[in-house]
Amino acid sequence: MDVGALVDRARTGEPRAVARLISLVEDASPALREVMATLAPLTGSARVIGLTGSPGVGKSTTTSAVVGALRRRSLRVGVLAVDPSSPFSGGALLGDRVRMQEHALDPEVYIRSMASRGHLGGLSWSTPQALRVLDAAGCDVVLVETVGVGQSEVEVAGLADTTVVLLAPGMGDGVQAAKAGILEVGDVFVVNKADREGASAAVRDLRQMLSLAEGSDVGWTPPVVTTVASRGEGLDELMAALDEHWAWLAGPGLHRRRTARAAAEIEAIALAALRSRLGDLRGAGPGGLADLAADVVAGRTDPWAAADVLVDAVTTAAR
């Protein structure tokens, strides 16, 4: 496979080349490393916006509305719709994605549904790689939409330059927000379905919780925007809030976020590599894990001393 040619085709805006590259990184194909090395100098220009919230708050509708607003600015847009609970992955429009169909035929919009393959719940480590592909393919903005389940909100915040947390009235979201720690990760909050009963109470509760929360970003107070995404209401205000955060980020703030993101990614890959080396030692000959385990059961050694032997074996194998 000619990775360089594939990347060139992706950069000219060929959707199939983009899809192929994402599949290569998602499947951890042997070409993954070559792909990532080829993409490296081409990345860093995309603005990454994460959108997260509980099921039913209107994430897909909001994402679709934001895509529309960005397209009116003639920007190339990528959408990664990550569903940590779905075993499906691929280019097809899945379930909720039907709400994004209005953009499905737009050649300047890439929409990709990704299953989470992370063993630990939440976002898969292939999400940042797919993001890199869309970045290198010339997307001006990449939207990462993810269902707020467990830790995935926090993880999407780790990926994004700006994280949008969506809530809807009457879903007990106030409590959920406080529990899941999303108050800390949101740069912009949206109370969607603002035409519903309880919207102003939800906004008030949220504002109060935000005023109590310890903001990690000095100088940025997360705004609360109300929208009815299905009718486009509040979209201008949301776009203004996104732009304001982007402007605020510019410079050292953005670099700091992105460096932290890269560090987490590198660490995750390194840990996976070390874990895989441990796995290679499973049951391997004398001094392998099976022998060590038998020694522990027999009381000839303890798990900590045995782990030392294993760590030594891993590091020796690396030589």
Add this chain to the structure above:
Amino acid sequence: MDVGALVDRARTGEPRAVARLISLVEDASPALREVMATLAPLTGSARVIGLTGSPGVGKSTTTSAVVGALRRRSLRVGVLAVDPSSPFSGGALLGDRVRMQEHALDPEVYIRSMASRGHLGGLSWSTPQALRVLDAAGCDVVLVETVGVGQSEVEVAGLADTTVVLLAPGMGDGVQAAKAGILEVGDVFVVNKADREGASAAVRDLRQMLSLAEGSDVGWTPPVVTTVASRGEGLDELMAALDEHWAWLAGPGLHRRRTARAAAEIEAIALAALRSRLGDLRGAGPGGLADLAADVVAGRTDPWAAADVLVDAVTTAAR
């Protein structure tokens, strides 16, 4: 600290020495390795029974009843009550533990509540270490009781020689059981609160699901016992089922389980050690993670190549 003397006191049945040893391993104190090395030759004689189930099925009541039955056989019993959702840990009787108060003053029963400190949810890696302490302290049987949340059922099964899965009628447990994969891990199933409506339906559903499930243990068909633990009903049948499984395990089956358990434990400790070495490199000078992350952001390298550098640094640091 004289670890040897502390272990000697624990073996003579001094509860405070046992509690102190568990605290040492739980807190990952500097003495942890010495404690584990001292305990190693003293372990392996305790029979480990895991009890798991959703909140409200009657785990503590059942555990207490089983403790009573074991005490009538004059056996020394340890109880580790692991609550993955609790931040509390220690020797005190917490919440539910009140149901075990009848044994609290029995010098031949050690009861210990443990919080889960596992970062990945579920059982903490300190649970197997605490189990080792109780084993070395001369407990004939150790009961590990854990709330069935997420993966904790599967993890308790990894610790136990015999895993008891508890259900109660009318809690939608049938579906839960199928989802959480507990059908695969249960050696003995208990439908508790069998005087409630729906008990026979629950037993029937469970039997049917078990007949469809692929049992991993050839030659063992998990029995379904009905109990009303609060009144001691069905306790004899439960004890008989436990003894039958223990007899079935004897020999190679038991050794195989325990070896697999030790292997998982060693691997977890080794992985934690490697992870901690990675952590030590965070932000460390030239070639450290901070530098690598900045290179990735600048497009000078990609996360995979950077991870290679990090892994090399970890393994070099080990020399």
